[in-house]
Amino acid sequence: xxxxxxxxxxxxxxxxxxxxxxxxxxxxxxxxxxxxxxxxxxxxxxxxxxxxxxxxxxxxxxxxxxxxxxxxxxxxxxxxxxxxxxxxxxxxxxxxxxxxxxxxxxxxx
Amino acid sequence: xxxxxxxxxxxxxxxxxxxxxxxxxxxxxxxxxxxxxxxxxxxxxxxxxxxxxxxxxxxxxxxxxxxxxxxxxxxxxxxxxxxxxxxxxxxxxxxxxxxxxxxxxxxxxxxxxxxxxxxxxxxxxxxxxxxxxxxxxxxxxxxxxxxxxxxxxxxxxxxxxxxxxxxxxxxxxxxxxxxxxxxxxxxxxxxxxxxxxxxxxxxxxxxxxxxxxxxxxxxxxxxxxxxxxxxxxxxxxxx
Numbered sequence: 001x002x003x004x005x006x007x008x009x010x011x012x013x014x015x016x017x018x019x020x021x022x023x024x025x026x027x028x029x030x031x032x033x034x035x036x037x038x039x040x041x042x043x044x045x046x047x048x049x050x051x052x053x054x055x056x057x058x059x060x061x062x063x064x065x066x067x068x069x070x071x072x073x074x075x076x077x078x079x080x081x082x083x084x085x086x087x088x089x090x091x092x093x094x095x096x097x098x099x100x101x102x103x104x105x106x107x108x109x
Numbered sequence: 110x111x112x113x114x115x116x117x118x119x120x121x122x123x124x125x126x127x128x129x130x131x132x133x134x135x136x137x138x139x140x141x142x143x144x145x146x147x148x149x150x151x152x153x154x155x156x157x158x159x160x161x162x163x164x165x166x167x168x169x170x171x172x173x174x175x176x177x178x179x180x181x182x183x184x185x186x187x188x189x190x191x192x193x194x195x196x197x198x199x200x201x202x203x204x205x206x207x208x209x210x211x212x213x214x215x216x217x218x219x220x221x222x223x224x225x226x227x228x229x230x231x232x233x234x235x236x237x238x239x240x241x242x243x244x245x246x247x248x249x250x251x252x253x254x255x256x257x258x259x260x261x262x263x264x265x266x267x268x269x270x271x272x273x274x275x276x277x278x279x280x281x282x283x284x285x286x287x288x289x290x291x292x293x294x295x296x297x298x299x300x301x302x303x304x305x306x307x308x309x310x311x312x313x314x315x316x317x318x319x320x321x322x323x324x325x326x327x328x329x330x331x332x333x334x335x336x337x338x339x340x341x342x343x344x345x346x347x348x
Binding site: 012013014016017020057058059060061062085086087088089090091093094097098101 | 136137138139140141143146152153168169170171172173206207208209210211229231235236
């Protein structure tokens, strides 16, 4: 599948790290990132925009992860919900690329 | 049945930014190799050299167990937990980053580089309160034997992390042979050669080579020259 823009939603409870995530997710050309700090805000953002990937960041517990993943997949069975480790530095870019490769998603040139 | 994954030193990812010369065993930053994403819980293994007076500005981490081991020179660490420390050769630093830590790392010396390993493991517990620890090793305990530097148990030797992982280091004379018993059933072992050369599980390894071993309870290790040094990381084999 080829897409024109990669839309990523990141949910986490550390506001300073979310600021960094927001900057990193909007840095590459054709990446569009939105950051939110509660599952409710995530669902509201999901209703407003279409996301390819949802990253679950620090402060989101496994129970919330399971519940939110189920809700998001009901709304969009194609969405990729992924736990993000590391706080953005070092891992974010190639972990997103790994998911895109695995799902055979390409960004249009 | 035992299985080996060999990472020769020269096949690692490499980034030279001038102030930072870094070799990545696993995908990191601009180095991306889908075949080298992790070895179980071991996600990042960076072999870094930072020029005098230079370093990493303040940046965040979360939900990672981060172990830093200076090999030569001194590293200055500052974080938002209130820690300002110098980490020297023979020290081991651990950060359980949990809900989030901001820190900086600089070469503490202006006139010479610092060489250090930065190792990140996925934690076995998410969102812990961030924690900092630093220990100084008695290097005499590493001579011709393994010295445990990291474990999951706060009451065991070395420092500890939130993961069922054990790290050992050892400095060997030529032709010394040991058997390393894997600490936990199902764990894999990643061996990294710091100096000299070894035979590990039948595989000859030279400086900065890495070998991941799974499916065995015991690993045979023989040093091939004087002053040979290695790091052994015994980690859960997460998918």
